[in-house]
Amino acid sequence: MAQNGWQVHKFGGSSLADAHCFRQVADILLSASAPRQAVVVSAMGGVTDALLGLVAVAEHTPGQIAPRLDALGARYRATVDDLLGDGEATDGQRPPNPVRDALLESFAADLSDAADVLQAISLVRAAADRSRDLVAGFGELWSARLLAAYLEQESAARNAGRSASWLDARELIVVEHGEMGPGVLWERSRANARQCFADDREGIVVVTGFIASDPDGLHTTLGRNGSDYSASILAALLAADAITIWTDVDGVMSADPNRVPDATVIGDLSYNEAMELAYFGARVIHPQTMSPAIERSIPIWIRNTFNTAARGSRIGRSDGVEKGIKGVTSVDDVALVNLEGAGMIGVPGTADRLFGALRDAGISVILISQASSEHSICFAIPGRNGGEVEAVVRQAFHGELEQGLIQSIEVQENCSIIAVVGDGMAGLAGIAAKFFGTFGAAGISVKAIAQGSSERNISAVIAREDVTRALRAAHSGFYLSAKTISVGLVGPGHVGGALLDQIAAEARRLHDEFALDFRVRAIATSTRMHLAERSVELANWRSIFEQDSEPLDWKVFAAHVNADHLPHAAIVDCSASDDVANRYLDWFRDGIHVVTPNKKAQSGPLEYYDRLHRERRKHNAHFLYETTVGAALPIIGTLRDLRQTGDEIISIEGVFSGTLAYLFNVFDARKPFSTIVREARDAGYTEPDPRDDLSGMDVARKVIILAREMGLRLELADLTIESLVPDGLGGGSPDEFLVALKDYDDVMARRWQQASEAGQILRYVGRLDKDGTATVRLEALPADHAFSNMNLTDNIVRYVSRRYHDNPLVVQGPGAGPAVTAAGVFADLLRLATYLGASR
Ligand code: ADP
Numbered sequence: 144m145a146q147n148g149w150q151v152h153k154f155g156g157s158s159l160a161d162a163h164c165f166r167q168v169a170d171i172l173l174s175a176s177a178p179r180q181a182v183v184v185s186a187m188g189g190v191t192d193a194l195l196g197l198v199a200v201a202e203h204t205p206g207q208i209a210p211r212l213d214a215l216g217a218r219y220r221a222t223v224d225d226l227l228g229d230g231e232a233t234d235g236q237r238p239p240n241p242v243r244d245a246l247l248e249s250f251a252a253d254l255s256d257a258a259d260v261l262q263a264i265s266l267v268r269a270a271a272d273r274s275r276d277l278v279a280g281f282g283e284l285w286s287a288r289l290l291a292a293y294l295e296q297e298s299a300a301r302n303a304g305r306s307a308s309w310l311d312a313r314e315l316i317v318v319e320h321g322e323m324g325p326g327v328l329w330e331r332s333r334a335n336a337r338q339c340f341a342d343d344r345e346g347i348v349v350v351t352g353f354i355a356s357d358p359d360g361l362h363t364t365l366g367r368n369g370s371d372y373s374a375s376i377l378a379a380l381l382a383a384d385a386i387t388i389w390t391d392v393d394g395v396m397s398a399d400p401n402r403v404p405d406a407t408v409i410g411d412l413s414y415n416e417a418m419e420l421a422y423f424g425a426r427v428i429h430p431q432t433m434s435p436a437i438e439r440s441i442p443i444w445i446r447n448t449f450n451t452a453a454r455g456s457r458i459g460r461s462d463g464v465e466k467g468i469k470g471v472t473s474v475d476d477v478a479l480v481n482l483e484g485a486g487m488i489g490v491p492g493t494a495d496r497l498f499g500a501l502r503d504a505g506i507s508v509i510l511i512s513q514a515s516s517e518h519s520i521c522f523a524i525p526g527r528n529g530g531e532v533e534a535v536v537r538q539a540f541h542g543e544l545e546q547g548l549i550q551s552i553e554v555q556e557n558c559s560i561i562a563v564v565g566d567g568m569a570g571l572a573g574i575a576a577k578f579f580g581t582f583g584a585a586g587i588s589v590k591a592i593a594q595g596s597s598e599r600n601i602s603a604v605i606a607r608e609d610v611t612r613a614l615r616a617a618h619s620g621f622y623l624s625a626k627t628i629s630v631g632l633v634g635p636g637h638v639g640g641a642l643l644d645q646i647a648a649e650a651r652r653l654h655d656e657f658a659l660d661f662r663v664r665a666i667a668t669s670t671r672m673h674l675a676e677r678s679v680e681l682a683n684w685r686s687i688f689e690q691d692s693e694p695l696d697w698k699v700f701a702a703h704v705n706a707d708h709l710p711h712a713a714i715v716d717c718s719a720s721d722d723v724a725n726r727y728l729d730w731f732r733d734g735i736h737v738v739t740p741n742k743k744a745q746s747g748p749l750e751y752y753d754r755l756h757r758e759r760r761k762h763n764a765h766f767l768y769e770t771t772v773g774a775a776l777p778i779i780g781t782l783r784d785l786r787q788t789g790d791e792i793i794s795i796e797g798v799f800s801g802t803l804a805y806l807f808n809v810f811d812a813r814k815p816f817s818t819i820v821r822e823a824r825d826a827g828y829t830e831p832d833p834r835d836d837l838s839g840m841d842v843a844r845k846v847i848i849l850a851r852e853m854g855l856r857l858e859l860a861d862l863t864i865e866s867l868v869p870d871g872l873g874g875g876s877p878d879e880f881l882v883a884l885k886d887y888d889d890v891m892a893r894r895w896q897q898a899s900e901a902g903q904i905l906r907y908v909g910r911l912d913k914d915g916t917a918t919v920r921l922e923a924l925p926a927d928h929a930f931s932n933m934n935l936t937d938n939i940v941r942y943v944s945r946r947y948h949d950n951p952l953v954v955q956g957p958g959a960g961p962a963v964t965a966a967g968v969f970a971d972l973l974r975l976a977t978y979l980g981a982s983r
């Protein structure tokens with residue numbers, strides 16, 4: 144038995160793709176302190192595929208053998224030159240480099256051997272397994288030799304004092320192929336190990352992955368991705384302390400990162416969990432890798448060759464590993480077979496015969512589900528066997544079929560299995576409910592289900608076309624905070640911009656304290672948009688938008704916000720646009736929630752309003768618009784609370800415009816009204832065109848919103864509106880208007896005078912009665928009226944209800960301005976998160 148002290152590393156094809164990768168690998172190995180390192184290598188990325196491709200070419204189109212071999216040769220030589228080259232001599236002759244020359248010589252010999260084997264295959268047009276294995280295994284020989292040579296060179300150059308050599312695993316690992324795949328002949332392999340790793344052997348030994356010998360000493364392989372297995376066999380032979388599998392991701396991830404952008408690294412997992420994940424297609428590790436390591440409790444680390452700072456994943460014994468869901472994974476191509484018949488009820492041995500027949504036909508069964516009535520058996524097999532399975536089953540149940548004891552055999556091809564994996568899932572209530580619930584919500588139908596009795600895996604069979612969506616939905620159901628919301632913002636102006644700044648400032652706190660994760664992933668103006676995959680870096684959103692935006696496309700925008708790997712999507716409309724409001728319907732239909740201070744949808748035609756709310760309910764979308772009236776003041780919320788708790792609203796009156804509140808707070812006829820309007824505009828208290836405020840339309844819209852909230856079916860046309868824009872001044876520029884308004888200063892002054900003499904004050908008031916009478920106009924109110932005592936741009940609303948009758952309920956406070964409005968929208972977003980994450 145070789146002595147301890149060996150560290151085993153394995154570098155996969157992705158870590159050995161080109162010269163740059165080899166350099167990175169050498170850095171890792173030469174900077175490690177262990178004196179004895181055994182390094183298992185795969186073929187350079189893509190080389191095994193290319194070699195197997197050559198075998199197929201030899202079988203079908205032998206004419207292509209030579210050019211394909213040339214391409215492989217060119218790639219390898221270029222890498223060798225890059226790593227071991229020492230420049231061109233002036234005469235075009237390369238200076239002698241014995242190491243490189245020897246390497247290229249053996250490579251040339253291998254290529255010519257490969258060409259011979261391929262030639263032989265092409266003659267019979269069929270490759271024997273042995274020939275295929277021989278050709279496929281060259282890649283590992285080439286990369287092992289090259290890495291050893293490069294390590295020698297680098298060690299010398301760096302004075303690292305580390306020797307490097309390479310070893311052909313066929314001299315070491317002996318396997319026998321059985322039904323379960325290759326099994327190691329430990330005694331023979333151990334004897335080989337004693338020879339190859341003599342007590343005094345030190346330094347770095349590069350060992351070919353993937354290839355091995357069979358009991359007769361002939362070439363064989365451990366199957367695709369078998370180098371992981373090689374590494375763990377070697378670790379067992381050397382009684383190594385640990386195995387490190389170096390690849391191109393930071394560890395084993397909660398789902399295939401190519402399909403689920405939000406997948407995260409799993410820090411620690413048990414052997415069994417890793418095995419389930421691997422079996423179900425997580426390419427990052429090969430399932431057989433586990434057994435030699437488990438027997439000797441050798442931990443397996445998965446680490447990133449290109450990001451050595453990351454800790455990686457540790458696969459080990461289950462003690463100390465957190466229980467619960469670890470990953471979501473899939474087998475992409477399966478066929479589902481359903482066998483049905485009353486004749487199977489209570490007949491012993493049916494399953495035995497069925498699976499016996501499948502085994503004899505070499506078809507492996509991936510999943511079985513039998514209803515307890517035994518009326519039907521359903522099982523999944525690899526997609527490639529989908530065509531033959533029916534005949535196999537028919538043959539096995541020939542008699543029963545004839546007698547009608549079995550009624551049907553149904554084969555559904557193009558299915559996939561999706562599975563959640565984790566130790567001790569059974570102990571955690573609700574996992575299956577969540578798993579299937581996510582499919583329900585995503586509209587994915589489940590064809591069959593199975594829970595392994597290990598309770599480490601729950602699987603579902605679905606249509607193949609749904610698999611990526613299913614992976615994402617299940618992953619987000621289990622992994623993301625229930626309050627992860629993909630947010631798209633429309634209208635990054637005063638309010639929208641302030642909102643983005645507020646979210647930026649609070650994001651971390653919300654995440655840490657409340658598990659809230661707002662991902663602003665899209666921003667749109669009326670003409671352009673910026674989309675971010677994960678989330679816009681909010682600290683710099685202005686410059687990001689300026690530098691990187693594309694023409695607006697609403698469909699693309701909404702689809703991006705509504706990403707299926709995130710649990711929820713919301714669009715925040717901070718525009719004042721009809722056009723945007725008209726899109727809510729489509730968004731609701733897609734299940735996108737809407738949060739907005741834009742009044743247009745809620746105060747537009749009733750017909751659209753009704754449709755909007757119908758669709759919203761149908762698709763479980765939320766619509767939050769508290770800021771459409773009185774900015775962040777709780778005006779709509781209060782009204783709702785009253786009604787929902789059974790109170791009856793008798794009337795609502797209020798000053799709903801901060802601008803008009805300000806104008807009449809200040810106006811006392813000492814200064815002309817037109818001057819006050821001009822000053823207010825210059826101070827930014829009015830819209831750029833003050834007529835937008837003075838017309839009363841903005842107030843009228845708010846009154847409509849409240850009316851509908853009260854259950855009154857009013858249209859804008861049903862309101863009596865007093866506009867403060869005198870007749871005939873509707874046209875012309877804002878400045879021309881302000882000049883013309885002077886002619887009406889006297890009229891305004893007189894109204895103030897009259898009111899004042901009667902002990903009254905002027906206020907622009909919206910009123911609404913439960914019988915549907917609604918007015919918006921300038922009123923003279925008693926000086927001690929609740930509306931007289933208002934600050935600057937305050938809004939005030941007074942609710943008279945059955946409960947609040949003699950002493951009405953009043954809500955008052957600043958009701959305008961970008962910062963408070965944005966804060967109100969923000970509060971609505973938080974409310975949305977609460978609705979969505981209510982179960983957490
Ligand atoms: P190597 O060449 O190092 O053997 P592989 O390509 O065989 O690497 O495996 C690593 C790849 O596996 C990753 O790049 C990733 O795309 C894929 N993968 C699939 N599922 C997972 C998962 N659950 N965790 C990590 N990687 C995964």
Ligand code: ASP
Binds near residue numbers: 155185186191369370
């Ligand atoms: N090179 C082999 C393959 O691509 C083995 C491995 O990389 O693990 O399957």
Ligand code: MG
Binds near residue numbers: 155368371426427428
């Ligand atoms: Mg691999």
